[in-house]
Amino acid sequence: MNLVLSALFASAVVWGLDYIGILSFTVELVVAATAVLMVLTYLVIR
Template identity: 60%
Template sequence: MSNSKGDPRVLFLMNLVLSSAFASLVVWGLSYLDLLTFAWPTVAVATGIVMLLTYLVVW
């Protein structure tokens, strides 16, 4: 059991939820500082980038 990496679907969903929360917080903070406009497509792109970076770091 200690060698189990878990269900990949659960890991993907957890990565999606946590990455989207982090990305939305970052985009909101940058829009608060007037460095970026808050928009859902921007949050989606940032979520994809964070998910990719997370995957590359833990792989």
């Protein structure tokens, strides 16, 4: 569940940053953002 929700949120954030011209939307960036969000979520709920 954490993976799916983190991936959806990371995709939305990266898409938004691409939309305003800060980053480009790439699969690698979404995967990295998903991993960071998963780790942060794990640490917060521990």
